[in-house]
Amino acid sequence: MLTIFTTAKPFRGHIGIIQRNALQSWKALHPGIEIILFGADEGAAEAAREFGLRHEPHVERNEWGSKRLDFMFARAEAIARHGILCYINCDIVLMQDFWRAIERVRAVHRESMCLPEEKPSMLLREEPRQEDQSLTNVACYPSEGSLVKMLYRAGFGMVYRVMPLPDHEDFRETTEHARRRTVLLASPAAIDVAGFRLIPEPHEAEDPWAKRPGVTATLRQRIRRFVASPARRKYITLASRARRVFPGMPIPLRLPFGAWWLAEKSALDHELIYNEFERMETGFVERLLRPGMTVVDVGAHHGLYTLLASKRVGREGRVIAFEPSPRECRRLEKHLRWNRCSNVQLMPCALGEEAGEADLFLVEGSQDWCNSLRPPTVDEPTKTVRVSVQRLDDALAELDVSKVDFIKVDAEGAELSVFVRRDAAIAEKVAASDSRGSAGRSNAAVGLRGAGYHPIL
Numbered sequence: 007m008l009t010i011f012t013t014a015k016p017f018r019g020h021i022g023i024i025q026r027n028a029l030q031s032w033k034a035l036h037p038g039i040e041i042i043l044f045g046a047d048e049g050a051a052e053a054a055r056e057f058g059l060r061h062e063p064h065v066e067r068n069e070w071g072s073k074r075l076d077f078m079f080a081r082a083e084a085i086a087r088h089g090i091l092c093y094i095n096c097d098i099v100l101m102q103d104f105w106r107a108i109e110r111v112r113a114v115h116r117e118s119m120c121l122p123e124e125k126p127s128m129l130l131r132e133e134p135r136q137e138d139q140s141l142t143n144v145a146c147y148p149s150e151g152s153l154v155k156m157l158y159r160a161g162f163g164m165v166y167r168v169m170p171l172p173d174h175e176d177f178r179e180t181t182e183h184a185r186r187r188t189v190l191l192a193s194p195a196a197i198d199v200a201g202f203r204l205i206p207e208p209h210e211a212e213d214p215w216a217k218r219p220g221v222t223a224t225l226r227q228r229i230r231r232f233v234a235s236p237a238r239r240k241y242i243t244l245a246s247r248a249r250r251v252f253p254g255m256p257i258p259l260r261l262p263f264g265a266w267w268l269a270e271k272s273a274l275d276h277e278l279i280y281n282e283f284e285r286m287e288t289g290f291v292e293r294l295l296r297p298g299m300t301v302v303d304v305g306a307h308h309g310l311y312t313l314l315a316s317k318r319v320g321r322e323g324r325v326i327a328f329e330p331s332p333r334e335c336r337r338l339e340k341h342l343r344w345n346r347c348s349n350v351q352l353m354p355c356a357l358g359e360e361a362g363e364a365d366l367f368l369v370e371g372s373q374d375w376c377n378s379l380r381p382p383t384v385d386e387p388t389k390t391v392r393v394s395v396q397r398l399d400d401a402l403a404e405l406d407v408s409k410v411d412f413i414k415v416d417a418e419g420a421e422l423s424v425f426v427r428r429d430a431a432i433a434e435k436v437a438a439s440d441s442r443g444s445a446g447r448s449n450a451a452v453g454l455r456g457a458g459y460h461p462i463l
Contacts, residue, residue, distance in 0.1 A: 008035075008108055009086040011042035013065065013073055014096040017049025025096045029057050032094075035105040040087050043096075044078050060085075068200055075201025076170050079189070083172065095197070122185040123149035126208055150188050151208040158207040162192035166202035242279055263292055265313035265345050270337075273372045274308060288314060295412060298322040302402075304357055304424055305329065305416035307375055309338040315412075316347040324349055326405060330356035330366050330393040331377050353401060355394040357417070357424045365390040378418035398424055 010032055014025050032041055043054050046063040054061035062085075066077040075093075082091055090108065094100070129147040148156075150167075157165045168189040171177035176186040191202060223231070232243065245257040256268035259278055262285075269275040277283035291311065295301065295318035303312045306327035315325045327350055329335050335354050342350055356364060356379060369376050371386030379395075382388060402410065415421045 007038045007088040008090045008092060009040040009042065009082065009088040010092050010094055011044065011078060011082040012094055012096045013044040013078060014047055014050055016047045017053055021097065022049060026053060028097055028099050029053060029059065031099045031101070033057055035100060035102065042082055042085070045073065072200035075168060075199060079168060079172055122179070124151040124208055125149060126152040126155045126210070128152060153190060154205050155208055157190065157192040162194060164193045164196050165205050166191040166193070166197070167205050169201060169203045261313070263288070263314050263317055265317055268340060268344065271372060272308070272374050274310070274375055276372070291414065292318060295319055299411040300324045300407060300409060302410050302413045303327045304413065305418070306338055307334055307416070309341045311414050312338065312350060313341060313345055313347065316345070316350050319349065321349060324351070326351050326353060326407070328353045328355060328357055330354065331368055332391065333368065334374065334377065351405065355396050357398050357401070358395045358420070359423045360395070361397055361400060362395050363392055364395050366393045376418060379420060380418070382418065
């Protein structure tokens with residue numbers, strides 16, 4: 007619900023009629039709206055009683071006698087009954103479309119933040135995991151300059167920032183973070199109220215596509231930058247230098263869940279070296295798995311999720327990794343030896359609807375995580391190798407597995423073919439599938455539920 011607060015001029019003459027009409031239109035928006043009227047101006051107390059408003063007669067003033075808007079903002083925030091506050095000049099009549107706009111904005115934006123920049127810009131940021139978010143949430147954050155420019159381009163003649171901003175850490179720079187929020191007022195004409203600072207429309211003066219001459223850092227600057235960098239960054243820098251001399255040398259990496267990884271030159275290796283690859287997905291799997299569980303990893307590749315599962319299920323648990331590519335199996339076996347994963351069994355075959363043999367397309371480049379029984383859509387060359395194909399239920403029966411607790415599947419679009427047949431003896435399964443795109447996720451979910459699984463997509 008909404009709290010509107012305002013301050014008025016004396017309620018007499020023509021301006022008094024205008025202000026009463028405005029207050030009456032606000033009350034008509036919704037019966038639950040709260041209206042706070044600040045100031046002890048002539049007729050303010052009577053108007054508050056007439057329309058059932060909350061009257062706050064005391065308002066602090068500045069040295070020139072003008073009402074302090076920052077005081078009213080802080081006081082309104084402290085006493086308001088509702089979470090959404092709106093300051094409106096007391097002579098503005100509101101129609102029902104204003105209330106509909108408030109409802110739509112509230113439904114879409116539960117919380118908003120902006121970048122503390124005067125330059126118009128937008129940031130697409132992957133959000134940290136929250137209880138009400140999916141695994142792949144991306145938020146759009148405009149800079150304050152971008153908001154100002156949008157208001158001007160929407161037809162407003164003047165845009166002001168409240169000065170000073172509310173006394174809250176989100177509205178100021180602290181030792182931990184830059185300013186996160188702002189309070190802007192857009193008006194079709196100039197306003198004469200203390201506590202607002204005019205912000206002119208920002209304009210882009212430079213060509214964003216123009217190249218600028220690079221500045222080469224001196225040796226001393228590079229050394230300082232290296233010394234100031236985190237320990238992991240120092241290690242990666244030194245290892246990368248060494249690999250220039252020994253091109254085939256792998257870079258040992260300690261993964262967040264404790265396993266060792268031998269990074270070579272694949273796309274996955276690059277992500278693990280320089281980025282946090284699938285941080286939310288691996289964190290989710292890490293929280294879900296428990297000691298003693300039986301886990302199946304379909305499309306194990308070089309073993310990222312196999313190693314994670316091996317660590318989590320422990321000696322009493324069991325991990326079965328399916329990987330059809332002989333080349334990827336060699337790297338996977340190397341990772342298993344380095345990490346002494348005695349609870350992992352590697353099955354060098356593909357899974358499908360029918361047992362037999364098939365051509366596996368191998369990508370001969372960095373995108374080796376796109377290997378598939380179907381021609382992959384990559385720009386790098388591919389070759390085919392003949393591989394064995396088994397049914398999942400047949401393979402598990404051969405291994406004497408009667409129950410599976412968790413299945414991770416990354417079959418490059420062929421996820422449903424893995425689950426076509428299902429043995430009734432394997433009664434309780436949870437499947438985590440990697441079907442790219444909303445259509446793929448939807449189809450996979452329908453298919454998995456039809457097979458009796460609890461899909462997590």
